[in-house]
Amino acid sequence: MRPLYNDGVKSAQAATRDYVLSLNAEGAPILSVFGGKITTYRKLSEAALAKIAHFLAPTQGNWTAGVPLAGGNFPVADVAVLIRALKIRYPFLSDYTCRRMTRAYGTEAPAILGAARSDADLGRSFGAGLTEVELRWLMAREYARTAEDVVWRRSKLGLRLSAGEIAAIDEWMKAKGPEA
Numbered sequence: 001m002r003p004l005y006n007d008g009v010k011s012a013q014a015a016t017r018d019y020v021l022s023l024n025a026e027g028a029p030i031l032s033v034f035g036g037k038i039t040t041y042r043k044l045s046e047a048a049l050a051k052i053a054h055f056l057a058p059t060q061g062n063w064t065a066g067v068p069l070a071g072g073n074f075p076v077a078d079v080a081v082l083i084r085a086l087k088i089r090y091p092f093l094s095d096y097t098c099r100r101m102t103r104a105y106g107t108e109a110p111a112i113l114g115a116a117r118s119d120a121d122l123g124r125s126f127g128a129g130l131t132e133v134e135l136r137w138l139m140a141r142e143y144a145r146t147a148e149d150v151v152w153r154r155s156k157l158g159l160r161l162s163a164g165e166i167a168a169i170d171e172w173m174k175a176k177g178p179e180a
Contacts, residue, residue: 019044021051029055071106082106092118097129104155112137126169128160135169139178146170 007020019036021044023029031052036044074082079102086098086109093101093113101109112134116122123132130150138144144154147170151158158166 019047021048023051069106071108074107079103082109086110086113089113090116092116094129100129100155101134124172126172127162127165128157130157130161130169132172135173136176139173139176143178145173145178147173 019040020034022032022034024032029052031048033044033048083098083102086102087093087095089110090098090113101112105112113122114133116133119125119131122134123136125131126135135144135150138150138154142154144150147166150169150173151161151166161169
């Protein structure tokens with residue numbers, strides 16, 4: 001969901017699609033973000049930090065401009081190379097799982113899979129290539145707390161999993177807790 005900023009226009013179609021940052025500094029500071037697009041996330045992030053900078057330790061300019069996202073430190077043209085390398089290192093993985101893991105985690109995929117030599121080394125399989133080791137990674141590194149976090153917010157695996165499989169993921173995550 002992307003809440004649009006109410007800039008007084010008569011219809012939602014006429015509302016600005018640009019982001020608007022609103023800082024309420026009375027008491028604990030609260031920064032509200034309205035609008036924005038996924039393609040402007042870095043500019044939005046830098047603008048948000050600039051808005052709250054005096055509450056934080058000093059930073060150095062637009063430091064995110066050339067910094068890749070975690071696992072994204074490779075040329076886009078090398079995706080096929082990474083997929084092949086993952087398949088060679090983990091031959092027991094399906095082609096689909098190698099593609100999905102590379103597209104989701106890039107160069108971090110081998111760190112998630114570790115020293116696994118078989119499907120059994122990845123722990124429980126929840127369907128659509130999602131395993132216990134990946135869930136542990138998501139909980140520890142991306143702070144996923146529910147199945148909904150995993151299958152809808154961090155992926156679209158919910159399109160491939162049954163309601164029962166999603167419920168099993170949620171039960172497993174609740175049983176393991178945040179320290180999984």
